[in-house]
Amino acid sequence: MTLSLTTPLWLIGAGNMGGAMLRGWIAAGADPRQITVVDPFVEGLPEGVTLHRELPADAAPDILVLAVKPQQMGAVRDIFSGSPRLLLSILAGVETETLSAAFRAVSNVRVMPNLPVSIGEGVSALFSDDADAATRDEAQALIAPLGLTEWIAEEKLFDAVTALSGCGPGFLFRFIDALAEAGTALGLPADQAARLATATVKGSGLLAAASDESASTLADRVASPGGSTREGLNVLDADEALKDLLKRTLAASAKRNAELAAAARS
Ligand SMILES: NC(=O)C1=CN([C@@H]2O[C@H](COP(=O)(O)OP(=O)(O)OC[C@H]3O[C@@H](n4cnc5c(N)ncnc54)[C@H](O)[C@@H]3O)[C@@H](O)[C@H]2O)C=CC1
Ligand SMILES: O=C(O)[C@@H]1CCC=N1
Numbered sequence: 590m591t592l593s594l595t596t597p598l599w600l601i602g603a604g605n606m607g608g609a610m611l612r613g614w615i616a617a618g619a620d621p622r623q624i625t626v627v628d629p630f631v632e633g634l635p636e637g638v639t640l641h642r643e644l645p646a647d648a649a650p651d652i653l654v655l656a657v658k659p660q661q662m663g664a665v666r667d668i669f670s671g672s673p674r675l676l677l678s679i680l681a682g683v684e685t686e687t688l689s690a691a692f693r694a695v696s697n698v699r700v701m702p703n704l705p706v707s708i709g710e711g712v713s714a715l716f717s718d719d720a721d722a723a724t725r726d727e728a729q730a731l732i733a734p735l736g737l738t739e740w741i742a743e744e745k746l747f748d749a750v751t752a753l754s755g756c757g758p759g760f761l762f763r764f765i766d767a768l769a770e771a772g773t774a775l776g777l778p779a780d781q782a783a784r785l786a787t788a789t790v791k792g793s794g795l796l797a798a799a800s801d802e803s804a805s806t807l808a809d810r811v812a813s814p815g816g817s818t819r820e821g822l823n824v825l826d827a828d829e830a831l832k833d834l835l836k837r838t839l840a841a842s843a844k845r846n847a848e849l850a851a852a853a854r855s
Contacts, residue, residue: 591618592734598624599650599673601665603631606679607656609707610735611635616709617734625650644668652677652731653694659683659849666691675724677731681751682849685718685744696720698728699747701755702735711736712757714750716743748850752842760838765790 592614600607603626612635615621621637627644634640641648644665653673657665659680669692676694685697698720702713713732717725725740732738741750765786772782797804812818825831 592731594619594623596623596651598652598654598731599648600624600626600654600656601628601644602655602657602661603628603634604656606702606704607654608634609704609711610654610656610679610702611638613706613709613711613735614731616707646670651675653692654678655680655688655692659853662691662853675720675727677728680849680853681755682748682846683853684747684850685716687850687853689719696724698725699744700728700732701747701751702732703754704758706735709734709736712754713738714741714747714754715739716741716747718744748843748846749839751846752839756839756842760835761790 594614600611603611607626607628608631611624611626614624615635615638621635622639625639625641626634627641627648629642631640649671650673652675655662655665655676655678657680659682662680662683672693672695674695676688676692676697677700678688678697679700679702680688681701683699685699688694688697688699696717696719698715698717700713700715703711705711706713713735715725715728715732715738717728720728729738729740739750741747765783768789769779769782769786772785773779777785793807797807800807802810808818808822812822
């Protein structure tokens, strides 16, 4: 899916996530000359992108993508005098009402992307309660080249999608590390175990995405009756150990998003 920017886009904050979206957009064909970044510290931006260390006084962005940390939103709001037509915010836990009061955009769309957007394989959840159909289509066209996009019906579910797909890559990277370490504990060289673990997660994810069968059925296909996968699954399934661990993991992330929202409201 290619991206053609028809209007200039301003990206405020190009760190881990803003930078990943920027790379994803340019890889998808966006003209870097249509993109302006405002970031006091970022280095190594793609060629052709305009960089300002601070927001110029006469800046009047049409599309503003806000990608600073929630705790940095106040500093951006205080120097921002214009009213963008469309605000896309990726700030975890900062609600539409807070964004709308701070930036006075005509339309506000919350987006929760994840890190694989940099290679067009991300997941982005979107929510808006004030964008009309054409503006929602515009937001969708901007985000869809970065991977799967899903509109969320209620803003209260945003903390849940943030925990699942926004934070999810962090949990999966940890899983890859743990899988590799477990292989090393059985005697494999560490670098080889890391390659095997990474490729196993990659291939399994691709297969799950391409298959009509559920992940649960696919797990059963790996587990031959009386074989060794079943013995391993029995460990993960005992007392729902893995399910319980992930429920607690996502609940902790969702709780933190709610705390960030409360802090941003005040
Ligand atoms: N890292 C991730 O995987 C994800 C992050 N997010 C959201 O993305 C936002 C940014 O997170 P990260 O990229 O991880 O943080 P980060 O710290 O890597 O990036 C923040 C960027 O903002 C810049 N910045 C700081 N003050 C600024 C200002 N006044 N004006 C302009 N730029 C300023 C910093 O120099 C930095 O480059 C957060 O709100 C987070 O909730 C959302 C989904 C996933
Ligand atoms: O850790 C964070 O707060 C952000 C939100 C989703 C992923 N990273």
